[in-house]
């Protein structure tokens with residue numbers, strides 16, 4: 001996540017990062033009473049804290065820890081929602097090493113407990129965004145594990161995923177697709 | 191949460207803090223495939239980071255931020271679960287100023303979206319633990335807002351809440367009570 005922030009500053013005038021767009025979107029959903037979905041704070045290993053008299057505690061030494069779960073979770077119409085968001089500068093494929101094994105394990109557990117798990121990915125050069133349900137994503141992850149290619153091609157993503165167009169309010173209206181996934185989940189056809 | 195950690199060290203031999211017990215419990219639930227519930231990382235405002243060559247980024251200045259949500263959330267049997275955990279050293283009442291208004295607002299939103307919201311509170315001197323469903327908790331919060339007492343008495347907590355006994359595996363088996371709340375939620379009688 002701190003890496004994503006570094007990357008965002010090099011974005012410059014090209015607009016907001018995927019994370020910023022999703023945070024805006026979630027603020028909009030919350031305000032309109034559509035869903036309660038938040039980004040989890042970045043996990044930090046705190047090593048040294050100063051407690052000055054009469055002022056706030058200052059963390060003097062700390063390190064970024066690897067998250068054990070995904071970036072976002074919350075509730076929508078009684079459904080547990082859980083997803084990871086990632087960007088790439090690649091043009092024709094999405095590298096899978098952007099994800100960590102424990103995130104896949106987490107999403108597997110979410111599905112098992114009847115939550116709705118997915119990834120939202122963006123090709124930052126073209127600003128194309130896709131929502132890929134966990135089961136589709138897992139197919140490509142397993143292919144890599146079994147010695148196949150270490151990325152998903154854009155054609156594969158277009159085939160198995162749902163395109164998300166950038167709007168104003170909300171910026172990325174992913175709940176439309178989540179609605180559809182919830183229906184599939186109820187029908188047990190996901 | 192950093193305050194809770196300070197408090198815990200003064201606990202000394204009296205055992206684990208409520209947070210440690212709940213983290214253990216959640217690890218057990220996860221391992222046994224019963225639920226996926228995690229504590230959210232403590233939110234930190236990062237001000238200054240060093241990026242030394244060939245080694246990990248070091249956070250040199252950061253501050254604790256107030257959380258905008260509750261401590262724990264996750265999924266259990268398709269239900270969205272969300273709760274806050276707090277301890278007191280008081281013997282006969284639980285002070286409400288341990289909670290923040292935005293946590294109440296968050297729990298209100300959770301209920302509206304058909305999630306299961308509650309608080310787990312511990313009287314640390316006697317190690318008594320109670321689960322209080324959001325609607326019961328809200329009653330006492332509203333009493334305070336309307337000029338009433340700034341705490342819940344232990345009698346009130348015993349009447350409206352569910353006692354949780356300390357065990358070994360899991361340490362605090364709160365899912366038993368959550369099961370009951372889910373049933374009430376389905377019946378629309380909560």
Ligand SMILES: [Mg+2]
Nearest residue numbers: 071084085086
């Ligand atoms: Mg991410």
Ligand SMILES: [Mg+2]
Nearest residue numbers: 261274275276
């Ligand atoms: Mg707490």
